[in-house]
Amino acid sequence: MGVNEVEYWVPECVRAWLGSLGFRLPLGDMEPWNRSWDRWMRALGDFYDYRDTDGVGRVYEVHRRSIHPAMRVCREWGSLLLNDRTQVACDDQACTNWLAAWMARTGFLASAQECVVRAFGLGTGAWALWVDAGSREVRVRRYDARMVVPLTWDEEGVAECAFVTRAFWRGRAVDQVQLHLKGSGGASFSPSESS
Known part of the structure; x- marks a missing residue:
């Protein structure tokens, strides 16, 4: 995701649909903070765009150019944690080889680094598995605080979550919701199924 992304x-x-399913959403508490941090990352706000007055009293608009300091710090953390020297290893060498081939094939590390960057900047980030039916490949999507909706949580962390993204279906923008819910025995289920 770029610095000046929409x-x-x-x-x-x-939000209304998730509420109708019985979930109390914490978005009202966290979103103002996430929005503020997002503006810092994108170098937006009164510090960067303001009005000033010259010596004869004329008011003019000022846009301060920036090197995006908050984003630079987040990018540095991303590159420190995930870079070309990052290795994922298992006890079983065959498993390590499979993971290395999968990460190379899917471009996981580049996407993972961007997820870490956004998580450092916005306070939350997540990866979620999905299956690309066309290629029959397991993929990992990244989400940042703007798209993550905790549904069930406690002091141990988040147990159930919704991921919301913008998708395009036949040229029309739609909101795509992916629910990760626990069923009996830890199995996932659809909200339309009876529990």
Whole structure:
């Protein structure tokens, strides 16, 4: 995600739908902070765009150019944690070889690094598995705080979560919601199924 990317936040229709399923959403508590941190990362706000007055009293608009200091710090953390020297290893060498081939094939590390960058900047990030039916490949999608909706949580962490993204279906923008819910025995289930 680029520095000046168009903002996408969980829309009201999705919030209402999740509420109708019985979930209390923590977005009202966290979103103002996430929005503030997002503006810091993108170098937006009164510090960067303001009005000033010259010596004869004329008011003019000022846009302060920036090297995006908050984003630079986040990118540095991403490159420290995940870079070309990052290795993923298992006790079984065959498993390590499979993971290395999968990560190379899917471009996971580049995407993972961007997830870490956004998580450091916005306070939350997540990866979620999905299956690309066309290629029959397991993929990992990245989500940042703007797209992550905790549904069930306690002091140990988040147990159930919704991921909300903008998708395009036949040229039309739609909101895509992916629910990760626990069923009996830890199995996932759809909210339309009876529990």
